[in-house]
Amino acid sequence: AQSVTQLDSQVPVFEEAPVELRCNYSSSVSVYLFWYVQYPNQGLQLLLKYLSGSTLVKGINGFEAEFNKSQTSFHLRKPSVHISDTAEYFCAVNTGFQKLVFGTGTRLLVSP
Amino acid sequence: GAVVSQHPSWVICKSGTSVKIECRSLDFQATTMFWYRQFPKQSLMLMATSNEGSKATYEQGVEKDKFLINHASLTLSTLTVTSAHPEDSSFYICSAGTSGTNEQFFGPGTRLTVL
Numbered sequence: 001a002q003s004v005t006q007l008d009s010q011v012p013v014f015e016e017a018p019v020e021l022r023c024n025y026s027s028s029v030s031v032y033l034f035w036y037v038q039y040p041n042q043g044l045q046l047l048l049k050y051l052s053g054s055t056l057v058k059g060i061n062g063f064e065a066e067f068n069k070s071q072t073s074f075h076l077r078k079p080s081v082h083i084s085d086t087a088e089y090f091c092a093v094n095t096g097f098q099k100l101v102f103g104t105g106t107r108l109l110v111s112p
Numbered sequence: 113g114a115v116v117s118q119h120p121s122w123v124i125c126k127s128g129t130s131v132k133i134e135c136r137s138l139d140f141q142a143t144t145m146f147w148y149r150q151f152p153k154q155s156l157m158l159m160a161t162s163n164e165g166s167k168a169t170y171e172q173g174v175e176k177d178k179f180l181i182n183h184a185s186l187t188l189s190t191l192t193v194t195s196a197h198p199e200d201s202s203f204y205i206c207s208a209g210t211s212g213t214n215e216q217f218f219g220p221g222t223r224l225t226v227l
Binding site: 044099 | 116118144156158161207209213215218219220221223
């Protein structure tokens with residue numbers, strides 16, 4: 001069975017600083033990987049996804065992630081964050097049957 | 113494209129009553145819909161998967177008689193919380209997917225508060 005680990009429950013950062021949110025997964029088969037963002041009292045919005053092809057994936061709002069098969073990681077990065085990026089970020093994996101397994105989430109707190 | 117709506121966005125009900133939450137795919141046909149539950153400051157937990165025209169598949173530990181799921185059409189799924197109790201208070205989120213894709217599109221969620 002697949003699982004997702006987000007080691008950082010909370011990441012505080014100053015505005016305009018770079019940020020990396022870590023995600024590691026475990027699966028015995030090929031995976032599809034996703035990052036979602038959730039603002040308070042809202043549903044999930046897809047930031048980016050890796051299905052195949054280039055391991056560097058660019059998403060919305062200036063975010064990008066790199067799929068690293070040898071390290072079973074899919075870390076999310078942004079070179080310069082804004083106050084508006086403050087939200088909960090979820091990494092998720094599926095193995096092609098649409099069923100998603102989510103990590104526990106990382107709260108990104110951007111301060112001025 | 114790929115918009116999913118939920119109704120209501122929030123609901124308050126008395127203990128013992130039943131509450132129905134609707135999930136609609138507005139601009140695509142959803143062969144599969146998923147229902148999640150999210151407690152404060154926690155991740156999403158999959159409750160069940162429903163395919164149009166067939167019975168839902170519930171995750172382990174989810175009471176199928178308490179959380180009734182109906183997926184009557186390719187654009188509508190409903191979740192009914194029967195005989196709700198305060199411990200059922202939560203944020204319920206649905207998502208929809210189409211066959212042949214690996215992506216789910218999420219609704220905005222429904223906040224249920226049971227008094």
